[in-house]
Amino acid sequence: MDNVRIDKWLWAARFFKTRSLATDAVDNGKVRLGGERIKPARAVKIDDVLSIDNGAESWEVAVLGISDKRGAAPVAxxxxxxxxxxxxxxxxxxxxxxxxxxxxxTIKGRPTKHDRRALSKASE
Structure with a gap:
């Protein structure tokens, strides 16, 4: 197996929870190959260097293996x-x-009046 789509690989490597989230990230330029924007259908190759931003964190990774099946985290x-x-x-x-x-x-759920005042005071 040496021909896997980049969105499928990102999902299998557990950078994104769903494949559609991976596809959207690639479409929106959050995943780059060598600094260049790519399309979701591009095949990933071993030794490719990817810049990945999933919203919470950003990584720069080198591809060591290719898989289209999502497995356990240690395998990914x-x-x-x-x-x-x-x-x-x-x-x-x-x-x-x-x-x-x-x-x-620290606020869980909808902020109360007291929480909103504390937030606005902190942002001033």
């Missing part, structure tokens, strides 16, 4: 390796989120 991690720059960048972003929390992340 064998399909790619993350670059060193990407690892350090994601660690720094996680540390930043730990130190400087967003004001609205």
């Amino acid at each position: 991690r064998l399909l790619y390796t993350e670059t060193e720059e990407s690892v350090t960048r994601r660690a720094n972003e996680a540390e930043g989120r730990k130190l400087y929390r967003e004001p609205g992340t």
